[in-house]
Amino acid sequence: MNEQGIPISGAGVSADRSAFCHEMANVLLQKRADLTQTIEQLKDAGGTVELDQTRMGRLSRMDAMAQQQMAKAGHTRLTIELQRISAALKRFEEDRYGVCCRCKDAIQAERLMADPAAPFCMACLEEIAEEKADRP
Numbered sequence: 001m002n003e004q005g006i007p008i009s010g011a012g013v014s015a016d017r018s019a020f021c022h023e024m025a026n027v028l029l030q031k032r033a034d035l036t037q038t039i040e041q042l043k044d045a046g047g048t049v050e051l052d053q054t055r056m057g058r059l060s061r062m063d064a065m066a067q068q069q070m071a072k073a074g075h076t077r078l079t080i081e082l083q084r085i086s087a088a089l090k091r092f093e094e095d096r097y098g099v100c101c102r103c104k105d106a107i108q109a110e111r112l113m114a115d116p117a118a119p120f121c122m123a124c125l126e127e128i129a130e131e132k133a134d135r136p
């Protein structure tokens with residue numbers, strides 16, 4: 001069997017890199033499970049506030065609303081993170097995990113360890129940041 005069509009560049013790739021990608025995929029699967037659970041819990045928390053409002057004083061209702069706001073913000077943030085993780089797992093299924101979505105170069109292992117869902121290599125990330133900064 002021959003590995004085909006995997007645009008991984010650089011020396012010393014292959015078995016080690018493949019094992020590393022599998023390891024990262026396992027981390028991502030675990031993260032996805034955790035995130036899904038946390039998001040469900042946040043949904044429940046939002047619902048509980050509504051129900052409890054009748055027996056709360058004005059101040060605690062404000063607190064509850066602030067908490068609900070935070071839960072909402074957290075929910076949005078976690079949902080985005082979940083999407084990133086799902087996208088990374090999809091790339092893994094398609095044998096493109098660890099490959100930069102922009103320049104098709106291999107993403108540095110250190111970077112993947114810090115952020116297993118990283119879609120871009122460090123160089124591209126910096127370029128993207130610069131492009132964003134250029135815009136008014």
Ligand SMILES: [Zn+2]
Pocket residue numbers: 100101102103104105120121122123124125
């Ligand atoms: Zn790149």
